[in-house]
Amino acid sequence: MSAKHILLIDDEPEIREIVRVSLELVGGWDVSATGSASEGLTLAADQRPDAILLDVMMPDMDGPTTFQALQAAPETCAIPVILLTAKVQSADLRRFDQLGVAATIAKPFDPLTLPSQVATALGW
């Protein structure tokens, strides 16, 4: 059984590093990461990951917008997306829910449990 492949889109390199380590070492998955939303869209279309972890606050295109772009493209519309964000006030959460993402995971997170949170959210 091949490991799952997750695409990570977050503009903070440090966070990318941590998430990568967490998902790879603790979760046992493959991770590709990028700091740019637009690049992320391209990678998503090319690599067809099993899931996308998406940051919300990004300079060029924010999470929800990126998500909508992903949904718009046929290659990527079926990929489940999990938002990873520090903006976790109820108003924000409601807004994200309404978008149709698979889940929203709050920052800061426990890197040791992040994989299981992701797995639970995606039903893996």
Add this chain to the structure above:
Amino acid sequence: MISRLTSYWTNLPLRDKGLVVVAIPFIALVISGVSFAVVEREQHDANEWVAHSLLVRNTAGRVLRYQTDAAASVRGYMLTGDADYLAPSQQTKQDLPETLSTLESLVHDNPQQLTRAQHIGNLSQQNMSYLDQLQKIASGTSSDPPAGVIQQLDSDQAALNGLRDTVSAMQTTEDQLLAQRTARVDDIRSLGEALILINLAIGLIGGIVAMMLFTTGIVRRVQRLGGQTARLEASEPLLPISPSRDALGRFEQGLVATARLLHDHQTALKTTNQQLQDELVERKRAEEMVARLSRRNELILNAAGDGIVGTDHDGRTIFVNPAAARMLGYRPQEFAGLPSPLLDGPVTAALDGVVRHVADEEFTRRDGTRFPVEYASAPIREEGEIVGAVVTFKDITERLAIERMKAEFVSTVSHELRTPLTSIRGSLGLLSGGVLGPIDPSAEQMLKIAVTNTDRLIRLINDILDIERLKSGRANLSPRVCDLPELLAQTLESVRGVAEQARVTLAVSAAEERIEADPDRVIQTLTNLLGNAIKFSPPGSTVWLEVVRAGDELLFSVRDEGRGIPRDKLVSIFERFSQVDASDSREKGGTGLGLAICRTIIQQHGGRIWAESAGEGHGSTFFFTLPALPVSDTRIHDTVAVAVPATFDERDALVLVCDDDPSIRRVLNSLLERRGYRVLEAASGAEAIERAATKRPAAILLDLLMPEMDGWETMAALKARPETRDIPVVVCSVVPVPDARDDLTGVVEWVNKPLDTDALFRALSQALDRFAPEKQEKHDLRILIVEDDEDLGQVMTATFRRRGIATWWAQSGREAITLGERVRPDLFILDLVLPDVDGFAVVDWLHGHDRLRTTPLVVYTAKDLDRGDMDRLWPAEVLTKGRITPDQVEARIVGLLDRMIRTNTDTDTDIDKEVSEDVSQAHPTHR
């Protein structure tokens, strides 16, 4: 006699009194009058007699004089022959008879004098006749010879002398009489004088008496009357009122009565007057105050920053304060009398009797622009009738702006703080979790510190932001109807792990109710309170969560047996950042905001939250209320034993982790160690078997997909060896749990990767739980034997101690109670016949004891018990000495203990059975 007279006099009518008073002098007067009259008569008579005597004397004298005059006159004629000399004799002749008769009549009462008077008469006659003769002689008319003249003259002289003598005798007698009579007159006069004096005296006395009577009977009484009146006037005590029934007395009584009446009226009038005056003063004062208040109110209204508009019952404006006018863009005058279209909604509602308080609304200015307001509108009532409306409002543009800024700030801060914390938490977590390689123990310690505090910081930020949002109302509560049991279930899910780790039992008792609340927030509150309770509870104790209905509220209570809260902190602990002990935050990992958040949540739901504690060392109970929904049927569950006990010692349990992947091993290692387990690692199946055999771990975490020897083979090998046969195995693999579970012998639990840590620990707990009876008995089970018989007691104690059960032995009821309190055993074995107290009394004490009432009780007694006794002892298990052998007792009790432990874990009975089967029958089905 005197008193009768006195009372008679007193009660005599006034007229009569007057009569008496007047009568007395009158009588005196009459007396004197009469007496004077009498004296006067006497005096008159006496004077008459004197006069009489004088008259007699004079008359007699006159007679003599007449005779002598006549004699002289005749003699004179005789001498002169002048007829003029005869005049007196003529006179005498004329007057003599009358005089003589007069004389005779005067003395007719006195015979002696009468005789003399007659004699005088005779002599006078004689004299006259002689004189006549003489006269005639002288005149020559006499027929007698002239010689006879001398005879005649001598006879006449003799007659005259005789007359003179008789007259003189008469006069002398008369003088005597006169003297007598004069004396008598004097006497009478004296009498009269005396009578005057007497009458004077009588009159005086009478006058005095009359005066006295008058005085006492009338004057004094009138004066007294005056005195009484004066006293009445001066409100002095009165003299005794006259009991007299006469007019004055009655007057006095009437006067007094009237005066009293008048006095009372006067007093009443005075009082009324005073009251009226006071009222007047009061009213004046009130009026002044009203005027002052009215002025002040006007000033206040004018100065008020909020807009205030008052209308009459038709909605026409009757009052507008400057602020209102200004905010609405009008001049105050322009408002008056107009219906207020701007405030239509609020005014109409208020006139209907509705009180509104709207936190955000928009009003329109005169120029058509709108502005946000917060307003309150209410009807004005006068004696129950609505006579107008009042609307107060304020422009909240600024406030809204500030709130928006705050919200933005919070959101920004929230994000800005969280971002670096994510990196910190992440990197620290990875390091500390051993994911990136092994770390020096001391370094690991440091990392642990860093991770813990980072978590704390994150929680703190979350709490601060949470409470900020709750307080400002931005954390919109989304209340909906929730089932209480569901909420509790979710709550318990989240605290179960903490409770287990702290070795605290949770006991829940809840009514089946529904509430309208934000479920997340309620769960947050309960979790917080339970978390606190668990945090501050000593290991082995219980935390109770109860929910009962109280009227139209539900009362939640969380009770712990922890260290309690001092009385003076019971209220302040709900404040932000307050903890009972300053060291708590560090030790217990609290943020100091939990209770403050709970309070905000509960308050926003319309409930109350408070804490009670008997003091330090006596535990505490937190209560809160939430409005309950009316429910048609409420069934109160019996104490639902949603007990999550940790009755045995998980700590120090040795767990063997077998996985070919070192990073996984490391992760599991750190996870388990954080939980308090000791970890042994094996990189392969072979290694696992070897290490398991030597170290005898309490459980094995086994990966399935391993090179050389896979999990199945390893398991088979483990079961084959006697030393490792009984060690429970928890499969930890990416391979999903197979559907057909009948060939899963030896597997306690199956945990999937990626790891759900909760699931993992639950599995481990179960594994350790069920299969480490020795461990249990060695560590935690405690029995208290209450038996007065020395031998039996010793034997029983030894029996249980041999099995590794901590056994205490009490030989009397009192000792049993003392030890029971102190030791808190898991089981009591009680003899009913004790030296000091009745065994039943001990049972009663147990049943009444807060904590010990749920402790199982075995009654081991020689007494034969009847129905009533059995009822009393229920629910204790009763073993009767003599009917059952000691071995059986032992077996029974051990069985009981076993059952106790077993019922506390949710076991699957078929796996139970599976395990006891012969392992050699196991065969793997998966590759």
